[in-house]
Amino acid sequence: MSRNRAIDPADAKQQILAYCKRKGALAAGVADVAVLDRVAPPGHRPSDLMPKVKSVISLGVGGQTRGAWTVPAKAMGYFGSTESRAYTIAYGCAFFIEGRFGVPSIYCPPDVDNAFGTRVPLQSLKLHAEVAGIGARSLAGDILLHPEFGYMYFASVFTELKLPPDAPLAENPCPAPSCVKMYRKVGRTPCMKFCPVQCLSGTIDEQGNQVEMHYDMAACADLSEQYEALPMMLSRAAHADDADDVLLDPDNKLFWYKMSVGSGGLLAQCFECMRVCPIATQAPQADPILRLEAAERQAGDEQP
Amino acid sequence: MTAGLSRAQLGVTDAMLHAYADVVFKLSNNLQTRRGDPIRRLELDAVDAQREALGMSDAQIAGRIGLTPAQVTWIRNFAENRRMRVNNFQRLLELGGGRRHREERFVPHEDRFAYSEAALALRESLHFDDELTARYVQAGWWSNQTLSAWLEQHATATPDKAALLSAEETVSYAQLQARVEHLASALYRIGIAPGEVVTVQLPNVPAYVVVYLAIARLGAVMSTLYMPHRAAELETLLAHSRSRAFVCLDATGDFKPPETALALQANDALPDLQQIIVAGRAPAGTHALNELLSGNAGPLPPLPVAADPLLLLYTSGTTAAPKGVPHNSHTVLSNAAAGVEAHALSGEDVILSAPPFGHLYGLYSLHLALCTGATTLLLPAFTPPALAALIAGSRPSVLFAAPAQLIACLHSGAFDAHAIDSLRMIVLSGNAVPARLIEQLGARLPRATLTQLWGMTETQAGTYTRPGDPPELAARSAGRPSPGTEVRVVDENGAARASGEEGELQLRGALLFPGYLRNEAADQSAFTDDGWFRTGDIASLDQRDNVIISGRLKDLINRGGVKYNPRDVETLLDAHPAIQQSAIVPFADPVLGERACCFAVLNPGHEITLDDLCAYLLECGIGKIKLPERLQIVAEMPLTPTRKVIKGRLRVVDD
Incomplete structure (x- = not known):
């Protein structure tokens, strides 16, 4: 593509990442497609979705507000998250790349793979972000954490534009020193202790690094996928010869998920592990108030 | 369905589910184990080495095991469903989340309390009309008033105030609450759960009040036996109420309630009865009430609410069709x-x-x-001297009594021997109040309020005269409806009668029970189509809507305020070899109001005396209160075409 050859990849990358941050992303980076294709299982590789993809751009937006961490669990279930903001930025970014550089791009669908139920994504946005260097896997079920921004929501953009990839984070912020201290005392980190269904466990070595992370995703999903599913499916079940056949049919389990979203019910995670995570809640710019304070400090430093 | 394909199309058999469900689940991303940080470190060989632990896609599992991807999807979903625990989100909602969460505080749903089938059946009997319920709630008659809340309120506000006064002791509100909490936890520990019926047969002693309030605190339901009730009534009423426990004295004269209950239990006559609690010497297989009261207080179920059933009372002890009257706190406590x-x-x-x-x-x-928050003075057993002496000694301000009781006191001279001038109010109820009684009491207590009250087991206090009403009103009238209650007097067609005209007294209101327990026939005859309760009493209304009771439609014998249906006695008498047919009717008595006379047609060649007849009935387990006190032998009964005795034609001849 002639127009592609005229593009300076490094400059394009800078413009694209600047666009993302200008639109509200806290962090953005480019993942190496070769690594993604190697790690992701067949059917879920970037090239399975976009055959000519050359680069995967991952961006993260801030997670909950500080106030959100103080509310009772029931209210927390209704908070939802800020992922839609990330999706909006990614959607705009795909338009930006095509409009600015003339190269085909897509906003990566963040949805689950309809053929495989509620627990299998089309593409792992987490893998994209990790490889792009804007998050590292935590002991809390591999939720990504960032040393500066804590807990973020991610979105991805696929493009046929070749961009220089970023490296993954050099250090994993998880476990935080206070978590290591607690682990030494009671054998569990806060996320492990306070998980309502005890779906997390793991070990930490003498240097304070993760050795093993165990995550019972089925138990985690049990907690979150049963709350306030809308009654249409129940109505169908009520008229079926065997209600279990309808209620627990694989296709209908996706419906549970969808209806939970529609009703504002708990979805995918209950946030309890993040609520007690010092990185998610206390990283230097983990919430808008901390970011405001950081901006004020920076402005003060820059004054003569 | 999986991707639109049925199980048959996929070829997934039960044998496959049995063989592969576990391994598919373990290989799937439902269970994830990551060692180290291989992706971030770009240690891609390490990623490959732990793919199975990290969790595989259905396609990967299919290739790994040798199944089709769709089969894996179906089997994985089956395994997820088999493992799925419902209601897990309640952990979050109940425990609050964050650092408030303590897993050990959560009781899994399958381990939580559930009402027994008997308790649910009793709850089901509280079928109040929806429109009336809304009206009573909106009008404020029904709110969340419970005995436990009242006790807590007084134990907090006036802990040292006397709640109970008896010959043996004074019990303050704080002490009463402590005893109630102790006993409630002890009852809970021995298996008395919310909703279960506990039948109580005790005299008016402090323990009665403690037991009643403990039952109420548990959210259990009290049923009562009168003290004169014996084996026949015990069996009939405990069986019908499906009582889980029976609280009684060790002995009442020759009658030994614990042994009787144990024998019935042993004969499987009372399959629901699990615990017998005895005030006094407790035989083997029973609990001593004192021991339950002295134990350490333990856990208790959540506080009951006003809509929970509170009482299950009986209007008769007939073996044929006991009329169980369920009440909740809404009906009786709103009325109180x-x-x-x-x-x-x-x-x-x-x-x-x-x-x-x-x-x-x-x-x-x-x-x-x-x-x-007043003080209750306790009289264990009524006799004229006992009542008069208690009034003189403890100086109550308010007396609730039956007219027959006070007539007996006046006739016996008991009130002459003791001062009763502490009484500022006497409430009379149970049978008709003779004008002469009002005159005599008025002369003795010129400043006291004399109140006539009319009520039934189905209603508690239905109508009464009020303080400030002239004494002559209490002499001739049962007063006006209690707050939240409506009455009407109707003819046999249901048309309202004019003031002063007699008809059947009908009632509805916040105090009214919802219907008899497991007795549809009684319900049908007791309620009108528009939901009014037929009291069975003949009454009229005066110009100010005061109710004047003038008779009864029913055949109940009203002996000194204790009403009973003589049908079970008649049934036993009809089985006596000397008796061909019997009928029991009341006759007037100046003290008790009514006593029972037995009319009997004898079989040829037989004779029987009143003493023979009473001895026979006592042997059959009938309580003394139901024994006929007169016997008239007749050649034949006045009968309807269907051979029912026309009792109204039986005339008792004066002695």
């Missing part, structure tokens, strides 16, 4: 709360009930005292 103001009672009053607490009239006085 309104009664406190209507009777002008206060927390300073000392209230004495001459009738037993086994009768709702006796309980009404207790409800009033507990509502207002």
Whole structure:
């Protein structure tokens, strides 16, 4: 593509990442497609979705507000998250790349793979972000954490534009020193202790690094996928010869998920592990108030 | 369905599910284990080495095991469903989340309390009309008033105030609450759960009140036996109420309730009865009430609410069709709360009930005292000298009594021997109040309020005269409806009768029970199509809507305020070899109001005396209160075409 050859990849990358941050992303980076294709299982590789993809751009937006961490669990279930903001930025970014550089791009669908139920994504946005260097896997079920921004929501953009990839984070912020201290005392980190269904466990070595992370995703999903599913499916079940056949049919389990979203019910995670995570809640710019304070400090430093 | 394909199309068999469900689940991303940080470190060989632990896609599992991807999807979903635990989100909602969460505080749903089938059946019997329910709630008659809340309120506000006064002791509100909590936890520990019925046969002693309030605190339901009740009534009423426990004295004269209950239990006559609790010497297989009271307080179920059933009372002890009257706190406590103001009672009053607490009239006085924080003075067993001496010695301000009781006191001279001038109010109920009684009491207590009250087990306090009404009104009228209650007098077609005209007294209101327990026939005859309760009493209304009771439609014998249906006695008599047919009818008595006369047609060649007849009935387990007190032998009964005795034609000949 002639127009592609005229593009300076490094400059394009800078413009694209600047666009993302200008639109509200806290962090953005480019993942190496070769690594993604190697790690992701067949059917879920970037090239399975976009055959000519050359680069995967991952961006993260801030997670909950500080106030959100103080509310009772029931209210927390209704908070939802800020992922839609990330999706909006990614959607705009795909338009930006095509409009600015003339190269085909897509906003990566963040949805689950309809053929495989509620627990299998089309593409792992987490893998994209990790490889792009804007998050590292935590002991809390591999939720990504960032040393500066804590807990973020991610979105991805696929493009046929070749961009220089970023490296993954050099250090994993998880476990935080206070978590290591607690682990030494009671054998569990806060996320492990306070998980309502005890779906997390793991070990930490003498240097304070993760050795093993165990995550019972089925138990985690049990907690979150049963709350306030809308009654249409129940109505169908009520008229079926065997209600279990309808209620627990694989296709209908996706419906549970969808209806939970529609009703504002708990979805995918209950946030309890993040609520007690010092990185998610206390990283230097983990919430808008901390970011405001950081901006004020920076402005003060820059004054003569 | 998986991707639109049925199980048959996929070829997934039960054998496959059995063989592969576990391994598919373990290989899937439902269970994830990551060692180290291989992706971030770009240690891609390490990623490959732990793919199975990290969790594989269905396609990967299919290739790994040798199944089709769609089969894996179906099997994985089956394994997820098999493992799925419902209601897990309640952990979050109940425990609050964040650092408030403590897993050990969560009780899994399958381990939580569930009402027994008997308890649910009793709850089901509280089928109030929806429109009336809304009306009573919106009008404020029904709120969340419970005995436990009242007790807590007084134990907090006036802990040292006397709640109970008896010959043996004075019990303060704080002490009463402590005893109630102890006993409630002990009852809970031995298996008395919310909703279960506990039958109580005790005299009016402090333990009665403690037991009643402990039952109420548990959210259990009290049923009562009168003290004269014997084996026949015990079996009939405990069986019908499906009582889980029976609380009784060790002996009442020759009658030994614990042994009787144990024998019935052993014969499987009372399959629901699990615990017998004895005030006094407890035989093997029973609990001593004192021991339950002295144990350490343990856990208790959540506080009951006003909609929970509170009482299950019986209007008769017939073996044929016991009429169980369920009440919840809405009906009886709303009626009592309104009664406190209507009777002008206060927390300073000392209230004495001459009738037993086994009768709702006796309980009404207790409800009033507990509502207002007054003191309850206890009379274990009525005799004229005992009542008069207690009034003189403890100086109550309010007396609840049956007219027959006070007539007996006046006739016996008991009130001449003791001062009763502490009484500022006497409430009379149970049978008709003779004008002469009002005159005599008025002369003896010129400043006291004399109140006539009319009520039934189905209603508690239905109508009464009020303080400020002239004494002659109490002599001729049962007063006006209690707050929240409506009455009407109708003819046999249901048309309203004019003022002064007699008809059937009908009632509805916040106090009214919802219907008999497991007795549809009784319900059908007791309620009109538009939901009014047929009292069975003949009455008229005066110009000011005061109710004047003039007779009864029913055949109940009203002996000194204790009403009973003689049908079970007649059934036993009809089985006597000397008797061909019997019928029991009341005859007037100046003291008790009514006594029972037995009419009997004898079989040829037989004779029988009243003593023979009573001995036979006692042997059959009939309580003394139901024994006929006169016998008239007749050649034949007046009969309807269907051979029913026309009792109205039986005339009792004076001695």
